[in-house]
Amino acid sequence: MPRTRFRRSSCPRRRHVSPQDHDSRYTRRHTGAPMSSHAVRGRRVVLLLDLFDQAFNRRAWHGTGLWGSIRGLTYRDALWRPGRGRHNVWEVVLHTAYWKYIVRRRLTRDPTLTFPRVGSNWPALPAKPDATAWRRDVALLKEEHRLLRAAIVRFPVTRLNARGWRSTWTNAQHISGIAAHDLYHAGQIQLLKRLRGGR
Numbered sequence: 001m002p003r004t005r006f007r008r009s010s011c012p013r014r015r016h017v018s019p020q021d022h023d024s025r026y027t028r029r030h031t032g033a034p035m036s037s038h039a040v041r042g043r044r045v046v047l048l049l050d051l052f053d054q055a056f057n058r059r060a061w062h063g064t065g066l067w068g069s070i071r072g073l074t075y076r077d078a079l080w081r082p083g084r085g086r087h088n089v090w091e092v093v094l095h096t097a098y099w100k101y102i103v104r105r106r107l108t109r110d111p112t113l114t115f116p117r118v119g120s121n122w123p124a125l126p127a128k129p130d131a132t133a134w135r136r137d138v139a140l141l142k143e144e145h146r147l148l149r150a151a152i153v154r155f156p157v158t159r160l161n162a163r164g165w166r167s168t169w170t171n172a173q174h175i176s177g178i179a180a181h182d183l184y185h186a187g188q189i190q191l192l193k194r195l196r197g198g199r
Contacts, residue, residue: 042157044172045152048152048172048175049149049152049153051176051179052149053149055183056182064186064190065186066096066141066182067141067145068186070089073089074134075134077089077196078134079129087122089193090125091125092185092188092192093141094117094137094141095123095185096185097137097140098115098117098120098121098122100141100147100178101113101115103164105165106164106165106171107155107164107165107175108165117137117140148178
């Protein structure tokens, strides 16, 4: 029986295109000149910063960000729990503020930074959880976001793919990850508000 010969496809193989290649091709197509590697990395920081902003307090197609999810809530709203052992909005606010601090610490590699509340990951609620304390912790979230944003703006583009301080994740992954973290907990808060409203 004669051997069957399989003809090699005439279709060219598709080469994997990295985000950097895509940026360079786009710029070459529209401006006639390729972007330098430094410009590509700089554009990456801009995109990460835009993602970071949209997840917190900028207009976004996906809906409400973290800051919008707590707008107008009273301290009583923030203290409500859907069940024993479940987190309330206030705890989520402290948790998200804490992780903004952690990401800033990993980006800046500054061991002197501290978080101004007791505990880690899920910091404890204040001893007197009243309206004044609620406003103070909401302000803390806003301040931690501002400080982290400033660190991202100043961040060296050459270190985006390097590991964060005491972490297995890259600096770029920390920035995109904290945006995803904000959106995850924004959704959680929206659900808690709906559950409380339905009682």
